[in-house]
Amino acid sequence: MREHLRKQFNVRSPVFDGSASWITDKRLIQAHVGLAGKPSGPALDLCCGTGQIGQGLKGNGWDVTGLDLSDNMLRASSRYFRVSQGSAEEMPFASGSFSLVICRQTFQFLDGARTLSEVKRVLKPGGVFIISLTVPFSEEDKDWLCEIHSIKQPLLLKFYTSDGLLHELGAAGFSVMETKTLKVRESINNWMAHAPELLSEVKNKVISMVGEAPAAYKKLHNVETVRGEVFEDWNWVVFKAAVR
Numbered sequence: 001m002r003e004h005l006r007k008q009f010n011v012r013s014p015v016f017d018g019s020a021s022w023i024t025d026k027r028l029i030q031a032h033v034g035l036a037g038k039p040s041g042p043a044l045d046l047c048c049g050t051g052q053i054g055q056g057l058k059g060n061g062w063d064v065t066g067l068d069l070s071d072n073m074l075r076a077s078s079r080y081f082r083v084s085q086g087s088a089e090e091m092p093f094a095s096g097s098f099s100l101v102i103c104r105q106t107f108q109f110l111d112g113a114r115t116l117s118e119v120k121r122v123l124k125p126g127g128v129f130i131i132s133l134t135v136p137f138s139e140e141d142k143d144w145l146c147e148i149h150s151i152k153q154p155l156l157l158k159f160y161t162s163d164g165l166l167h168e169l170g171a172a173g174f175s176v177m178e179t180k181t182l183k184v185r186e187s188i189n190n191w192m193a194h195a196p197e198l199l200s201e202v203k204n205k206v207i208s209m210v211g212e213a214p215a216a217y218k219k220l221h222n223v224e225t226v227r228g229e230v231f232e233d234w235n236w237v238v239f240k241a242a243v244r
Contacts, residue, residue, distance in 0.1 A: 051077030
């Protein structure tokens, strides 16, 4: 699984930042940086990708380290802060290394229990964990969205709702201190155009599933088609948590 992820994101890295609006969305990045608060030591950008979150943290005064499986992603993010290659489930860091750990839109690829155990281990006493995912708006769009994401990303280990992520955090011994939610507008055509790992028929299926979604889904996601391009809102949840 890890090797498949590494290879997929190595291929995607050159065009990754342009593949979806959320990656560089300033409001979403600021939501993470704002929850992180005043810098209080070293911070870990977990599964850092091209380093968008880490850049935001560094700009606010944090001493940032990035961790990722992908060699090519690390080459990109190493332009902004120090990086290490490795897995979120087996982090190459000493216990109590970080005051802050942030993980954005990656938890669905990870063994949740092992990752959260490692987050607890590398956090300093009183440290903060910020985790975010795009999730369904409600029960009405959950099943359709799950199918879309499962088709688009066969390496998905688990599809999360906001409540499901809360439950997993609680079971691992974390308490959520603060929550932010926001919407990011996405072009599904653009999302598919930047997925070189997918066959064209899979890309077309994902686009049609959004464009021809059930009425309840369309309403919640504000789906519209403009000159053949399908757009929708993605629902983001950002949790600030601490070890109980």
